Structure formats: structure tokens, C-alpha cells
Amino acid sequence: xxxxxxxxxxxxxxxxxxxxxxxxxxxxxxxxxxxxxxxxxxxxxxxxxxxxxxxxxxxxxxxxxxxxxxxxxxxxxxxxxxxxxxxxxxxxxxxxxxxxxxxxxxxxxxxxxxxxxxxxxxxxxxxxxxxxxxxxxxxxxxxxxxxxxxxxxxxxxxxxxxxxxxxxxxxxxxxxxxxxxxxxxxxxxxxxxxxxxxxxxxxxxxxxxxxxxxxxxxxxxxxxxxxxxxxxxxxxxxxxxxxxxxxxxxxxxxxxxxxxxxxxxxxxxxxxxxxxxxxxxxxxxxxxxxxxxxxxxxxxxxxxxxxxxxxxxxxxxxxxxxxxxxxxxxxxxxxxxxxxxxxxxxxxxxxxxxxxxxxxxxxxxxxxxxxxxxxxxxxxxxxxxxxxxxxxxxxxxxxxxxxxxxxxxxxxxxxxxxxxxxxxxxxxxxx
Amino acid sequence: xxxxxxxxxxxxxxxxxxxxxxxxxxxxxxxxxxxxxxxxxxxxxxxxxxxxxxxxxxxxxxxxxxxxxxxxxxxxxxxxxxxxxxxxxxxxxxxxxxxxxxxxxxxxxxxxxxxxxxxxxxxxxxxxxxxxxxxxxxxxxxxxxxxxxxxxxxxxxxxxxxxxxxxxxxxxxxxxxxxxxxxxxxxxxxxxxxxxxxxxxxxxxxxxxxxxxxxxxxxxxxxxxxxxxxxxxxxxxxxxxxxxxxxxxxxxxxxxxxxxxxxxxxxxxxxxxxxxxxxxxxxxxxxxxxxxxxxxxxxxxxxxxxxxxxxxxxxxxxxxxxxxxxxxxxxxxxxxxxxxxxxxxxxxxxxxxxxxxxxxxxxxxxxxxxxxxxxxxxxxxxxxxxxxxxxxxxxxxxxxxxxxxxxxxxxxxxxxxxxxxxxxxxxxxxx
Numbered sequence: 127x128x129x130x131x132x133x134x135x136x137x138x139x140x141x142x143x144x145x146x147x148x149x150x151x152x153x154x155x156x157x158x159x160x161x162x163x164x165x166x167x168x169x170x171x172x173x174x175x176x177x178x179x180x181x182x183x184x185x186x187x188x189x190x191x192x193x194x195x196x197x198x199x200x201x202x203x204x205x206x207x208x209x210x211x212x213x214x215x216x217x218x219x220x221x222x223x224x225x226x227x228x229x230x231x232x233x234x235x236x237x238x239x240x241x242x243x244x245x246x247x248x249x250x251x252x253x254x255x256x257x258x259x260x261x262x263x264x265x266x267x268x269x270x271x272x273x274x275x276x277x278x279x280x281x282x283x284x285x286x287x288x289x290x291x292x293x294x295x296x297x298x299x300x301x302x303x304x305x306x307x308x309x310x311x312x313x314x315x316x317x318x319x320x321x322x323x324x325x326x327x328x329x330x331x332x333x334x335x336x337x338x339x340x341x342x343x344x345x346x347x348x349x350x351x352x353x354x355x356x357x358x359x360x361x362x363x364x365x366x367x368x369x370x371x372x373x374x375x376x377x378x379x380x381x382x383x384x385x386x387x388x389x390x391x392x393x394x395x396x397x398x399x400x401x402x403x404x405x406x407x408x409x410x411x412x413x414x415x416x417x418x419x420x421x422x423x424x425x426x427x428x429x430x431x432x433x434x435x436x437x438x439x440x441x442x443x444x445x446x447x448x449x450x451x452x453x454x455x456x457x458x459x460x461x462x463x464x465x466x467x468x469x470x471x472x473x474x475x476x477x478x479x480x481x482x483x484x485x486x487x488x489x490x491x492x493x494x495x496x497x498x499x500x501x502x503x504x505x506x507x508x509x510x511x512x513x514x515x516x517x518x519x520x521x522x523x524x525x526x527x528x529x530x531x532x533x534x535x536x537x538x539x540x541x542x543x544x545x546x547x548x549x550x551x552x553x554x555x556x557x
Numbered sequence: 558x559x560x561x562x563x564x565x566x567x568x569x570x571x572x573x574x575x576x577x578x579x580x581x582x583x584x585x586x587x588x589x590x591x592x593x594x595x596x597x598x599x600x601x602x603x604x605x606x607x608x609x610x611x612x613x614x615x616x617x618x619x620x621x622x623x624x625x626x627x628x629x630x631x632x633x634x635x636x637x638x639x640x641x642x643x644x645x646x647x648x649x650x651x652x653x654x655x656x657x658x659x660x661x662x663x664x665x666x667x668x669x670x671x672x673x674x675x676x677x678x679x680x681x682x683x684x685x686x687x688x689x690x691x692x693x694x695x696x697x698x699x700x701x702x703x704x705x706x707x708x709x710x711x712x713x714x715x716x717x718x719x720x721x722x723x724x725x726x727x728x729x730x731x732x733x734x735x736x737x738x739x740x741x742x743x744x745x746x747x748x749x750x751x752x753x754x755x756x757x758x759x760x761x762x763x764x765x766x767x768x769x770x771x772x773x774x775x776x777x778x779x780x781x782x783x784x785x786x787x788x789x790x791x792x793x794x795x796x797x798x799x800x801x802x803x804x805x806x807x808x809x810x811x812x813x814x815x816x817x818x819x820x821x822x823x824x825x826x827x828x829x830x831x832x833x834x835x836x837x838x839x840x841x842x843x844x845x846x847x848x849x850x851x852x853x854x855x856x857x858x859x860x861x862x863x864x865x866x867x868x869x870x871x872x873x874x875x876x877x878x879x880x881x882x883x884x885x886x887x888x889x890x891x892x893x894x895x896x897x898x899x900x901x902x903x904x905x906x907x908x909x910x911x912x913x914x915x916x917x918x919x920x921x922x923x924x925x926x927x928x929x930x931x932x933x934x935x936x937x938x939x940x941x942x943x944x945x946x947x948x949x950x951x952x953x954x955x956x957x958x959x960x961x962x963x964x965x966x967x968x969x970x971x972x973x974x975x976x977x978x979x980x981x982x983x984x985x986x987x988x
Contacts, residue, residue: 169705169972186617193970195749205751208705208972225709259971274600274639278656318626320636539624541600541639 136161136203137464140221140230142211142398144171144194146446147236147430147453152204154457160464162204163228165221169193169208172259175446175510178299180262181388182306183270183314183539187259211237214401216423232425232460235398235412236453239431239444242392242409249370253292253387256299265388269307270541272386277321287383289327292375294367295391296333297340298481301350303388304331305484308357313485314539330360330382332375334391337363339481339489341443346489349498353487393444395432402426407434407441416471418456425463427456435472442474446513451475480506567592567634568895571652571659573642573829574667575602575625577877578861578884582665583635585888591895593635594659596652600624600639603690606877606941609730611693612819613737614701614745614970618690642668645832647854663856663891666829666843667884670862670875673823673840680801684723684818687730696819700738701972703817708750718814720758723806725798726822727764728771729912732781734819735762736915739788744916745970761791761813763806765822768794770912770920772874777920780929784918824875826863833857838865838872847902849887856894858887866903873905877944882906911937 137160141148144166152164170191179185195206213222214233221228241255254264269291276288289311293304311327318324331338331354337347338354338361351361362377369376374384395410404420405413411434412420418433420426430449435442442448451474459469480490480502488502497505568591572579575597583595601622610616626637644653645664652659672686685695700722707719720742724735742758749755762769762785768778769785769792782792793808800807805815826841835851836844842865843851849864851857861880866873873879882905890900911921911933919933928936 169701169970186619188617188971191971193749195746196970199748205708207709209709270600277636278638278640280657315626317630318624539600539619539627 137231138163138229139232139234139460140165140228141234141236142166142221143236143238143396143430143432144168144197144206145174145236145238145430146449147238148234149194149197150450150453151234151236151429151457151460152198152201154454155461156201156203158203158457158461158464160203160232160460162201163230164194164198164204164206165209165211165223165228166194166206167208167210168258169195170259171197173513174257177256177259177262178302178306180259181256181265181269181303182310183266184306187263191259211398214398216402216420216426219425230425232427232463234427234429234453234456234460235402235432236428236430236449237396237398237432238449239393239395239409239411241389242394243389244392246370249389252370252372253294253375253389255389256303266539267541268386269310270539273311273315273319273324274541275385276324277319279321282322285322285326286328287374288385289322289324290330290374290382290384290386291327292330292332292382292384292387294332294370294375294387294389296331296335296338296361296363297390300331300333300390301338301354302482303390304329304359305354305357305482305487308359309484312358328360329358330362330375330384332362332365332367332377334366335363341479342481342489342491343496346491346496346498350481350483350489353483353489353498357484357487393431399428399432402428409434417459417469418452418472419459419469424469427459429453429456435474437474445479447477447479448474480509482506568662569594569660570663570665570891571596571661572665572667573597573652574669574827574861574863575599575628575637576605576667576669576861577880578667578669579665580625580628581881581884582667582860582888582891583629583632585885586892587632587634589634589888589892589895591634591663591891593632594661595625595629595635595637596640596642596654596659597625597637598639598641599689600626601690602628604944605688608687608690608693609733609737611690612687612696612700612734613741614697615737618694622690642829645829647833647851647857650856663858663894665858665860665884665887665891666833666863667859667861667880668827668829668863669880670824670826670840670842672820673825674820675823677801680820683801683803684725684806684820686820687734698972699817700741701970704742704746704750704755705972706816707755708752710752713753716753716757717759718805719816720753720755721761721805721813721815721817722758723761723763723813723815723818725763725801725806725818725820727762727766727769727792727794728821731762731764731821732769732785733913734821735760735790736785736788736913736918739790740915743789759791760789761793761806761815763793763796763798763808765797766794773912773920773922774927777922777927777929781912781914781920784914784920784929788915788918824862830859830863833859840865848890848900849883849903850890850900855900858890860884860887868905876910878908878910879905911940913937 139160139162141164144164171194173190176190198204210224219230240257243249291307293300308329311324315324338350339347354361365377368378375382393409399406399410399412412428413434414428418427429452431444455472462469478492482488486500486503488506489498490502570591570593572595575595602625604621607621629635641655643655650661671688674680722738724731739760742755746755770778770781785792796808806813824840830837830841830843843859844865845859849858860883862875886903893900909923913919917931917934919937920929921933
């Protein structure tokens, strides 16, 4: 890997992944007597909770993404490298990269998870998911192109299916996408077209469980469904998707004709979980010890969405607060080991969670108090702004939202990427 | 094309291209008794003078691009369609689209120009040009990836060529790019890397003529060169590029080893100029009558960068003020024809022009007064903000620049698009 300005004899901590968990760990080690190398195949940390806002044209990619090396600029014991990890050899304490390798004294794996099509990977071509900036731009392109295609239709025969958007999965991401799509048609582009009324769009939210936002209480689920329906979203619970293709979505025998289908269901852990050759759960997440280390390897930790850890009766969910707390805790345990102390078990402190639905619509709980509507939405907004990394981004995102809220406008309504070819079904995404 | 809400019997004006010229024409016809259809293959109007700021990570795409149908939202006699034009039949008064056709009473062609590689199209793979949002994002990706690759080098053997950026062509775009590249290395990312000092970057600006910014006076050219050199840019005038490949640029026998080469030379008119089957100049621009109509077709106008029109001793340059004024003028002439009056000859009023070089560095003239340095830069800044379409964009761009100026930071430093693969030469761009 060449000469390092900060080599010395300090133990080498390698962190894989610069999401919430990896960055929290790197920062928690800023005064520790270690050398840190953080590896990511992207040059930016992504504020994933707001990714749906890029997909729905409210925010720019750079509003929610920040160069990793800027975040760590002043942390002299950390260096960042842009690389693709191809394997991990726990016995040799080595991480293999596409173009080299790294040896470590302590390893922290925080490479997260992506969506899963439950074995139906052919659905991805027709129903893209939302995990990266590129995913968000592809979804934005498809959503805006649907309205453009409607403007070019020779008659009304195919208008409804062109303006139908199906979102599969009613977890937080699915609920946010469905609410935002409805607002785009009913508010943002309402006056932009001449041939049709964009308010005629149809948004269908499909969920396999018997209610939306299953991790919340039944009361909050009912509140969320009411708020979605007020925004014009059709909610279909206890509905199993059996097929997705160019023509739309099948729920058993029922066919929903739709030009645009978005996927917000399923979780598949990063393949690096399996590459560790230790026990994983069905989604590929690594079952960790109470101190977040890997069984049999006290110097290797797995945190964030890639970690499987049961607390109380349930596995900890793949959400940002769990990632932040587990990354921070594993770093503290590495620091303990380096200084000859014992590691401590991890305990997640649930401070609450909020799911937004649309303008002034949200549900959630703070501690044991359940909230919904306007107050929940304001709280959601404040918390997300407060957590956004980088002062500049905070101002710009606040301004973007204020503008959008008062003017019903969305600033990032660009169709970029592939050229416009009308009346053609969306292409399978590049693999 | 299906039913139109605003059909009526009013004459049909078809405008091809929603750049400065096409949009200026559409707006000038807002109270005319005509139906307007504006056709573009992009959904956004692009503020091209600031495109280099996206390429150099200072601005977001959405800061300088705005949905065409938002611009024309309240203009009830205009509709926008997203389509690709495949041909024009002047005798049948018909525009052929990839998926349909349009008949017109009046046609205004404003599809502009792109860069030209003087017959060496194979150079494009190694030296991308800057005309679209996608071009800008590709250049941004290459520039930021060069620094990442330097951080991954095993030793210093290839450091200099990895950090060498060659810009071909010292017109306004080339000068802006060279100045901005130098600032990225010397200011923006100066403290972000551990293995090398980004201030060691080398920026070479190559120009075939004997001075930079040839359209300006020799004194302003000398001022501009001095300001570029103060920013650390190596200026090579009277230098002819004979070859570009993976290893860099050849000027005759001299080889400049460079990982990153950018192209800012040459002009090739849109192919729709030749498709009209009327006389064109060497670059493919259409020679127009004094009233901007096409010889023999008084109902067809060509404006903006696609137009060839000599005024005084020189052909009018392909710049935004010429596009705005010619688009506006052609629209007035269409209005005259519709209401039975005679058309008027076009006369370009040169109010001056400015070229920016870097922080507080610019040259230009206003009327007959020549300016350079700080004052020219402030004026450039004010004029460009004033012309940007859309209130939101003005505030966001102003904030982005203010932030960049005071914090030496660039907010849009994302590497997106293709995955990271280190130590590999840049791919040929998709065609």
C-alpha cells in the first residue's frame, strides 16, 4: 500500500464501510492510540434516510452526500482509501482489495445491507430499489419520464397505466416514497402539462403484512394509513406480489397496470458477512457476541445493518440509530482491547423513531409517547437536519425544504442519464 | 400528436431546442396570436455558462438546469414536448420525430452546437468535452478520481502524471476549467489526502492560437495569462495537439504525460443545420438572411449557435447574448409575418463580455471599457446570477459560491456513475 505518513507502531484498525456505523467508529477512535484505515468503494458518506428525497426530485445528490475524506480531514490518525474489498482472511488478519491488500490488528466490518427481491432478481429490471445515489437518480428519471410520456400519448387509452405508480413494501422507505409521489402529481407538476391533468396520477402502496409500518404499534399504523389515504395513496395490505414485468404488478390473479414500479421491500446483507465464514442469519447478517465481536475472533467486530443481534425479543432493526450506537460501541471496545481492558456488552438505547409520510404528515414515537400528524413531522424534520453531516448541507437542505414547502416546487427535477426514448418501457438497469 | 387543449386556428410555431435562443423566442411570442410547440430531447434548460462549475464540483446539476415546462408553465399558448428530432422537410412544412411528426406554419431551429475534434473523434475517449450535464458529471468523476488514484499509488514513480491535468483550448471554457482545476488542488482538497500533497498538481492549458482568449484584445489576453500563471496554470500557446491517448497529449514531438485530459476546443453545429438542405459554413452552421430566415424559406428561422451571420467583419460568435438576441428577434419577425407586416433585419448589440479565470480573477470588456482582475470578476458574478432562471436557483447558487469562496470548499464533490476501479485509464464515454 506504499508509505504512510502516520505509520508508527500503533495498532492498525481497518474499518470497512463509511456509512453511519463505520464513520461513528472512526470518530470514536480519534484520540485512541491507533492507526485507522477506512475503506469504501464510494468517495462519499450517504445520509440514507433522506435518499427518497433525491429520488422524488426534492433534493440534490450533494445535499445528502459528503466526501468521506472531508469528514475525516482533521483526524490525523485516519486515512481514507477508495477501494473494492474482494475478501477477508481472518486467520491471516488480511483484507483483500481488487488491487492490493491490507493487514489489520483490529477489523470492523460495517458494509451494511441492500434490498432483496426474495430470489426474484428478474424483478429488479422493472422495479428498481433505493440504496445508492445512482438508484435515486434512476428512480427520479423514471418518475419524471412517466409524466413526459403521458404528455406524448396520442389518446387516453393508456393514460391511467402511464400515470400509475406502484410502490412495493410499506416500511418507512415505501411510505415516504408513496407520499412524495402523490405530492409530485397533485402539487409540484400540477400545472406543467397541457394534455392531461397530473392530479389524475394513481399511487398504490402494496404491503405483505396486514398493516403499513409493521414495526410500529397498530394505532400508529392506522394513523399512517389514514394520512396516506388523505394524500390520495391507495393502500393495499396483506397483498402478496406474485409477478412484476413490463406491464405492471400482479397480486395473485389481480393485475395492476403500471408504467412505474418501485421496490422498497426485503433486506439482503452485504456479501462480506458470508465471506467471514462465521454463522449468519437468513438475510446474511452476522450473528455477533454481546460485545459485537465475531465468535472466535475477539479482534473482529461487525456493526450496523450487517449485524444480527437480538435484544429483548427482537433482532435490532437496520436503522441509523442502531448503526451509530453499535459503531460507537465497537470502537470503544477496540480501544479497551488496545489499552488492555475488557470489552463491554452492547445495549441499544431506543430513543424513538419517526416515519414521515408527506407534507406535515408523519408518525412515530419518542420514548414511550406516540405521535402523529403535524408535530411528528416537525420533529422528524428537526432531527434529520440536526444529524446531517456538514454545516453547508444543513443550510442548503433547510432552504430546499422551505422552498418546496411554501412554493410546492421541487428544485431537482432533472431527467439525466440515458437519452429520452418515448413510449419505450424502462430498461433493465445496468448491472 | 393527439388532441391539444390549445389548438384553435392560430398559426402553429414549432421551436426546436430550448436553449437560450429557443426559450427567448418562446417568451417573446407569449402574447402573439400563435400556438407554440417547443421540442427538446432534454427536459431541462441548461445555463451553459456555468456548466464548468458542475464539472469542477462547485455546483449541483440542478443549480444550473431548470425544467423547461416550469419555465413555460404559465404561458398558455406554449406546450413542451420531450422528443428527438430525426429530420425536417421544408417543402411539406413537417418536423419528423423519432415517434411521430409535427407540421408547422413557422419553424425556428435553435438546436445549437457541440464541440468538434477536427476529425479526430477517437480523441473523445481520452479527452471529454463539456456541453451537457452528463459531460460535466463525467469530467467531475475523472478529476476527483485522479486525486483518489494518487492516494493509492505504491510509490512516486507515476505521481506527477496522475496529478497532471491538460486542458485543450483556451477559449472562455478552457480558461475557466484550467483556473478551477488549479484551485481544486491548491485550495479545496489541499488537506484531504495523506500520502501526497494535492498542491503538487500540474495544470497545462494548451492553445493553438498565439494567445489565450483570442476573441479579446491582446492586452486582455496578456492579463488573462498573467492571472492564470498566478494560479499556477502552465499556459502553452501556439501549440498544436497532434495526438491524444491513454498516456496523455502530444504537441508534435513533445509528450505531456497526463492521466486527465479535457477538451475545450472546436465547434460543430447541430446536424439539423445540414438536414435543412440549405447552405452551411464549414462548421455546419446555416447561413441566414438579414432577418434570420433561411434563404428561400421566409417562414423558417435559424438562431443561436446554429446560425452563421456576418456582422461587420466577423461572424457573430456562439455566445449566450447572441443566442438571446437572435431568438428574440426571430420571434418578433414571426409575429410580424403573422400580423401581415414586413420582417426586420437583425443587428447584434454587443454590450460586452467577461471571462472568469478563478477566485477574484477575470477579464472582459463592457461597452468599450476593458476590465481585468477583481472588478471584472465581481461583474461576471453579478451578471451570471442575474441571468440564471428561477429564484430558487439564484439563492442556492449564490450561497454555494459564497460558501466556496470563504471556506475554500466545494459542495458537490461526489464521484457518481461508474464504479471505482483504481489504476485503470478512463473508459471511452458511451456513445
